[in-house]
Amino acid sequence: MLQRLSKAIVTHASKIGTHSNLKLLNDVRAVTRRSYATVTAAPILEDKGITKVNLDKMFWSKPCSLALPLDSPLRVEDPNYEGIKRFMLKLMLFYMFNLEKTFKTTFSLLVLHMWLCLRRLKQDGKESVEFGNIFSDDGTSTPDAAALHSVQVMARYARLQASCLCLTDKEAILFGNFMFTSLKQANSSEKGTILCLSYVNHCNALVHITIDSLAEQFIKCKTRAFIKSRALVSLYFPSSIAFPASLMASTTAEVNQESNKRMSFTSVKSIAESPELTSTPSSYIFTTKPDHETVENPDDDDDVDIDDPIPIIDYSLLVNGTPDQRAKVIHDLGKACEHWGFFMLINHTVPKSLMEKMVDQFFAFFNLKEEEKQGYSGKEVTDPIRYGTSFNASMDKVLFWRDFVKILVQPEFHSPDKPVGFRDASADYSRRTWKVGRELLKGISESLGLEANYIDRTMNLDSGLQMLAANLYPPCPQPELVMGMPPHSDHGLLNLLVQDGVSGLQVLHNSKWINVSSTPNCLLVLVSDHLEVLSNGKYKSVLHRVVVSNKPTRMSLAIVIAPSLDTVVEPAPELIDNHTNPPAYFGMKHQDFMELQRSNQFYGKSVLNKVKI
Ligand SMILES: O=C(O)CCC(=O)C(=O)O
Numbered sequence: 001m002l003q004r005l006s007k008a009i010v011t012h013a014s015k016i017g018t019h020s021n022l023k024l025l026n027d028v029r030a031v032t033r034r035s036y037a038t039v040t041a042a043p044i045l046e047d048k049g050i051t052k053v054n055l056d057k058m059f060w061s062k063p064c065s066l067a068l069p070l071d072s073p074l075r076v077e078d079p080n081y082e083g084i085k086r087f088m089l090k091l092m093l094f095y096m097f098n099l100e101k102t103f104k105t106t107f108s109l110l111v112l113h114m115w116l117c118l119r120r121l122k123q124d125g126k127e128s129v130e131f132g133n134i135f136s137d138d139g140t141s142t143p144d145a146a147a148l149h150s151v152q153v154m155a156r157y158a159r160l161q162a163s164c165l166c167l168t169d170k171e172a173i174l175f176g177n178f179m180f181t182s183l184k185q186a187n188s189s190e191k192g193t194i195l196c197l198s199y200v201n202h203c204n205a206l207v208h209i210t211i212d213s214l215a216e217q218f219i220k221c222k223t224r225a226f227i228k229s230r231a232l233v234s235l236y237f238p239s240s241i242a243f244p245a246s247l248m249a250s251t252t253a254e255v256n257q258e259s260n261k262r263m264s265f266t267s268v269k270s271i272a273e274s275p276e277l278t279s280t281p282s283s284y285i286f287t288t289k290p291d292h293e294t295v296e297n298p299d300d301d302d303d304v305d306i307d308d309p310i311p312i313i314d315y316s317l318l319v320n321g322t323p324d325q326r327a328k329v330i331h332d333l334g335k336a337c338e339h340w341g342f343f344m345l346i347n348h349t350v351p352k353s354l355m356e357k358m359v360d361q362f363f364a365f366f367n368l369k370e371e372e373k374q375g376y377s378g379k380e381v382t383d384p385i386r387y388g389t390s391f392n393a394s395m396d397k398v399l400f401w402r403d404f405v406k407i408l409v410q411p412e413f414h415s416p417d418k419p420v421g422f423r424d425a426s427a428d429y430s431r432r433t434w435k436v437g438r439e440l441l442k443g444i445s446e447s448l449g450l451e452a453n454y455i456d457r458t459m460n461l462d463s464g465l466q467m468l469a470a471n472l473y474p475p476c477p478q479p480e481l482v483m484g485m486p487p488h489s490d491h492g493l494l495n496l497l498v499q500d501g502v503s504g505l506q507v508l509h510n511s512k513w514i515n516v517s518s519t520p521n522c523l524l525v526l527v528s529d530h531l532e533v534l535s536n537g538k539y540k541s542v543l544h545r546v547v548v549s550n551k552p553t554r555m556s557l558a559i560v561i562a563p564s565l566d567t568v569v570e571p572a573p574e575l576i577d578n579h580t581n582p583p584a585y586f587g588m589k590h591q592d593f594m595e596l597q598r599s600n601q602f603y604g605k606s607v608l609n610k611v612k613i
């Protein structure tokens with residue numbers, strides 16, 4: 001059965017490219033072992049002077065449509081493959097929603113891998129390949145330790161392709177008139193560079209494979225794991241195969257159920273408002289502290305130390321002060337970014353009444369009917385409006401007591417249609433905070449010894465990203481058992497925070513958690529990860545977290561000021577000296593950084609650490 005199934009898949013895929021109708025069972029019988037291509041390891045690289053490739057940097061590019069150009073010779077006019085249509089539709093259903101780390105997700109990624117590889121092989125004129133084993137030796141879908149790196153690259157590739165599929169015209173997909181991104185590195189600067197993977201095979205031999213044969217390696221999957229799942233049957237095979245209708249129906253129902261689950265979630269607000277709530281649901285309870293929390297002297301009740309108070313920056317002196325006053329503020333800004341990664345901004349140009357109006361508007365948003373809000377339960381970091389709960393709900397092992405909505409307001413302005421007045425208020429708030437953020441970044445540039453416009457220019461702030469977000473922390477019956485937000489640092493350059501009058505934010509300073517009390521009319525400014533990278537670690541993004549209480553609902557507003565999505569953020573060359581201050585971070589595109597954040601269990605500086613050299 002196993003062999004038959006693998007052959008059937010291969011045959012089926014090879015037929016996709018030849019445009020003939022499927023008579024799959026006949027085709028299966030017609031396949032001979034002769035038609036299988038075998039996988040060969042590439043020669044040892046050093047001998048050939050082949051450049052090795054940093055796998056961590058592969059396949060991070062921006063998703064785009066995969067549709068074939070109209071004049072492509074690969075286009076077909078009438079493929080009529082019902083099975084492919086179903087397959088693609090179901091995959092799209094999966095990928096339209098968050099990828100959770102479930103067996104099903106892993107499985108569908110694997111199916112996608114196979115599809116990608118088979119189609120590519122067909123393109124390359126290879127009819128079929130032999131199935132082997134790369135993912136594991138025991139028939140599960142867990143990668144071998146030796147294969148893990150290559151599996152991760154391929155998974156990333158598959159995810160990228162899945163995002164690209166979402167951007168590809170549906171007709172093109174259903175007709176098969178699309179092509180997945182070439183496995184060759186498109187922008188490889190060195191002509192003739194062969195991308196390569198190295199891994200240890202089951203005989204403990206080090207194998208180097210070129211990226212060209214990666215596809216074949218990937219098809220060397222243990223099919224047993226696949227066969228265990230009925231879903232494979234309906235995902236991969238055309239309806240002309242006589243599988244029992246009941247099986248198809250239940251699989252379809254499963255997929256639909258899965259997608260519904262992804263679309264909706266239970267907000268903390270609705271839990272907190274439930275009349276039956278007497279204790280905290282177990283999914284929110286932290287029984288042990290995560291072992292990577294490295295606070296030496298956690299002291300939750302510690303207030304501001306008189307000798308080392310939270311820095312206060314006077315915005316009016318930065319923009320309108322005398323040269324001496326401005327120089328002093330720039331000096332203080334630098335010190336605040338260096339020693340705290342955090343400061344309070346006073347005398348800024350965002351009116352208190354507007355801040356209050358924004359808080360009211362967001363309360364009104366969260367008070368909309370749950371179905372209305374769930375319409376915004378997006379899954380991609382670049383979704384214009386994203387309503388959600390916890391932190392990274394698809395990854396969080398224990399949920400956080402927080403609902404949120406994130407709205408992209410730059411480079412394009414977005415707003416929910418409700419509540420009434422939201423759009424105008426948020427446009428005004430976004431415009432004013434954007435200006436404040438950019439002015440601050442000028443001062444910060446100067447504090448680093450750079451020209452005032454340096455950050456603005458190199459981070460492409462003319463097309464920069466600004467995100468307006470609100471966090472809602474309803475009262476919790478057992479606040480000591482839950483967290484509103486885990487210790488984390490933010491992406492972007494700066495985050496301008498406002499608390500609505502209820503405290504809860506804590507920042508880590510000198511290994512102590514400091515409560516930040518809610519001070520009216522003041523913007524709390526947090527140094528974020530990209531400023532840490534750009535300053536080559538001189539300025540540190542601040543670790544912060546949120547504790548909740550059983551008092552009234554708390555709300556905070558955040559404004560993320562960030563580079564444009566396609567800006568590669570790296571240490572400013574002007575700050576680098578290869579002897580005394582070598583680069584401490586890799587460059588990474590902002591969008592890739594955000595996606596990394598989204599697809600990881602996010603805790604502490606886990607994402608930033610990935611770009612540390
Ligand atoms: O609620 C808060 O005070 C903090 C919010 C926060 O950390 C964020 O939005 O990134």
Ligand SMILES: [Fe+2]
Nearest residue numbers: 488489490544
């Ligand atoms: Fe944050």
